[in-house]
Amino acid sequence: MVRKKKEYTRREIGDHKLRPESLMMGYGYRPEWSEGAIKCPIFQTSTFAFKSAEEGKAFFELAYGLREKKPGESLGLIYSRLNNPDLEILEDRLTLWDGAEAASVHSSGMAAIATAAFTFLRPGDVLLHSEPLYGGTEHLFQHVLPQYGIEVIGFPAGPDGPEQAEQALSDKSVADRLSMIFIETPANPTNDLVDISHCAELAKRCCGDREPVVVVDNTFLGPLFQHPLKFGADLVVYSATKFIGGHSDLIAGAVLGSEELITRILETRTFLGTATDPWTGWLILRSLETVKMRMTSQMKNARYVADFLADQPKVSKVYYLGHIAEDNSQYEVYRRQCVAPGAMVAFDIRGGEPEAFRFLNALKLIHLAVSLGGTESLAEHPATMTHSDIAAEHQPRMGITPALVRLSIGVEHYEDLIADLDQALAAV
Numbered sequence: 331m332v333r334k335k336k337e338y339t340r341r342e343i344g345d346h347k348l349r350p351e352s353l354m355m356g357y358g359y360r361p362e363w364s365e366g367a368i369k370c371p372i373f374q375t376s377t378f379a380f381k382s383a384e385e386g387k388a389f390f391e392l393a394y395g396l397r398e399k400k401p402g403e404s405l406g407l408i409y410s411r412l413n414n415p416d417l418e419i420l421e422d423r424l425t426l427w428d429g430a431e432a433a434s435v436h437s438s439g440m441a442a443i444a445t446a447a448f449t450f451l452r453p454g455d456v457l458l459h460s461e462p463l464y465g466g467t468e469h470l471f472q473h474v475l476p477q478y479g480i481e482v483i484g485f486p487a488g489p490d491g492p493e494q495a496e497q498a499l500s501d502k503s504v505a506d507r508l509s510m511i512f513i514e515t516p517a518n519p520t521n522d523l524v525d526i527s528h529c530a531e532l533a534k535r536c537c538g539d540r541e542p543v544v545v546v547d548n549t550f551l552g553p554l555f556q557h558p559l560k561f562g563a564d565l566v567v568y569s570a571t572k573f574i575g576g577h578s579d580l581i582a583g584a585v586l587g588s589e590e591l592i593t594r595i596l597e598t599r600t601f602l603g604t605a606t607d608p609w610t611g612w613l614i615l616r617s618l619e620t621v622k623m624r625m626t627s628q629m630k631n632a633r634y635v636a637d638f639l640a641d642q643p644k645v646s647k648v649y650y651l652g653h654i655a656e657d658n659s660q661y662e663v664y665r666r667q668c669v670a671p672g673a674m675v676a677f678d679i680r681g682g683e684p685e686a687f688r689f690l691n692a693l694k695l696i697h698l699a700v701s702l703g704g705t706e707s708l709a710e711h712p713a714t715m716t717h718s719d720i721a722a723e724h725q726p727r728m729g730i731t732p733a734l735v736r737l738s739i740g741v742e743h744y745e746d747l748i749a750d751l752d753q754a755l756a757a758v
């Protein structure tokens with residue numbers, strides 16, 4: 331197989347530009363490269379033969395950054411920790427939804443986030459991030475990065491976010507060291523929003539000659555329903571374990587952005603060894619063919635579920651993007667930066683942990699499990715599960731109460747989901 335970038339990249343028919351969903355089945359691959367196989371093979375190999383010693387030398391010069399790329403030159407296949415055809419094709423396809431120049435795929439969402447952090451942060455730097463964050467990200471930021479001399483400052487997602495972020499950076503000694511703004515929007519588990527454009531604008535004006543990178547964890551709504559690069563973000567990160575993989579059968583992650591920034595991420599990936607493997611890459615290629623169908627079906631189901639929950643006397647509050655009131659300041663942010671409300675719904679049950687647990691233990695169709703974005707619906711208790719690492723005294727200010735239950739809605743029939751929720755609420 332000889333994969334020459336730029337030669338296979340049909341993205342239009344005449345003047346007609348093809349949409350991502352039409353390109354998910356074939357972009358970046360041609361059957362004639364592999365015996366006419368419609369699907370690209372799994373390149374289950376650790377290493378690749380060079381045609382000549384000169385070629386091997388040239389590939390390594392690029393891989394180790396010993397010289398600049400010549401026009402049209404791309405990194406040759408060397409060794410599967412550096413690159414592999416399944417991963418390269420996957421990276422090309424992932425760029426399409428977000429309108430990114432380049433992507434890198436990783437062995438998990440955490441591997442993607444950690445690789446980005448170690449690429450752009452140095453001892454003495456400041457990392458500003460929205461709260462709450464995914465539990466693993468929160469642990470990395472609060473407990474691991476400070477051991478490397480990185481100062482970590484949080485600001486809340488939701489309506490108070492912009493003001494508090496500005497306030498943190500009004501301290502010049504902080505602004506002078508800011509290297510990264512990392513945001514997760516909508517926030518997990520409360521669906522509070524962070525204004526991406528505001529963060530991008532803040533990064534441009536806060537810090538003199540420094541250009542902090544703005545990173546958005548787009549796992550909850552991407553790749554379909556939110557495109558942070560369009561709002562000035564520099565990098566998008568994904569847990570591909572969730573909607574992109576979509577079947578709860580793999581762990582993977584990705585980073586998307588400009589060619590320049592992704593080249594730096596790929597260098598770190600090579601030396602930390604955080605690339606994913608060919609088989610996982612191939613599985614995600616398969617998943618991407620149905621990502622629009624799955625996410626659209628999940629999004630529609632979630633609306634029925636959220637509407638049902640909002641009417642239940644045993645439910646005191648529903649956290650769902652499709653229910654933000656027009657007079658809420660978050661509504662304008664939602665309309666501007668999100669395409670649709672997605673498939674994550676959380677709610678407070680009347681009572682506390684005992685009532686939440688009775689509900690969770692009574693579910694019959696919906697599985698009691700963490701994770702999200704798969705074809706099957708899942709339910710969990712953030713305070714004692716995904717967000718148990720956040721100290722009990724900090725949880726309430728992030729909206730995480732003992733009464734909170736988080737649902738990830740799948741592709742089942744919505745009436746079956748509602749029947750299950752109805753009987754589990756009756757058991758409380």
Ligand SMILES: *Cc1c(COP(=O)(O)O)cnc(C)c1O
Nearest residue numbers: 438439440464547549569571582
């Ligand atoms: C799951 C998740 C992660 C971490 O991804 P892994 O694939 O589990 O490493 C990061 N961010 C968000 C929002 C997530 O939901």
